[in-house]
Amino acid sequence: MSIKDRFKMIMEREKLTAGAFAESIGVAQATISHILGPRNKYPSTEVILRLHQRYSDINLEWLLTGQGSMSNDAEASASTPENIGADYPLFAENAENPDKGTDEPENRKEMALAKPLNTPKEIVKQEIIYKERPPRKITEIRIFFDDNTYETFKPA
Known part of the structure; x- marks a missing residue:
């Protein structure tokens, strides 16, 4: 069994993807991809120590x-995937997370948040300025025809 297979076994045990596994031990996803890839790159000592430190x-x-x-x-x-739940009842009380009872329904998404303060809206004044231009005069009119000719008319 190669170290690549052992890395895969740890990922399967923790139910993590390569990206999530890389994040959990604090290395780049590319590092794990190189280890698990076809080139069989051996992990560095730093990667092994980070894995051992996390797990x-x-x-x-x-x-x-x-x-x-x-x-x-x-x-x-003893709690390998084959043995999980063998002697543990399905609805047993969990010692780490004891049942609080159903007296108070807790749904944090439905809890009211503090009301936002109404801030006064800033009044924006906008002025429109009309500038008069001097009157314009027509100096030339050109009419183009479909036979590529045109006529020019100029006021007298």
Whole structure:
């Protein structure tokens, strides 16, 4: 198994796309694309350390060599995708997010926000200035015909 496959396994476990995975460990999306791409570029030490820093439960030896289990935690390794939900009831109460009850419906989108202050509108005055031009006179009239000729008329 290559390091590319191990990166893919971590992404599958975390249910992340390449872009989201790159953002989560603080590297450019192109970096992850190069690692997962057909060229099999080996990730830099910095990328591996950032990944291990973000996902500290990942066994560093497994990440580098493929030896051992993926996770340092015994519980986390037991919760592989095949084992998830095997002994956990579907509607069990969650210890991390206990049920608050349905006495008060909470929908933050429907909560009223502070009313905006009515600011007075700025009055804009606009002046129209008419300038008189001196009277214009016709000096020449030309009529063009379809046979490419024209006639010119000039006032007397």
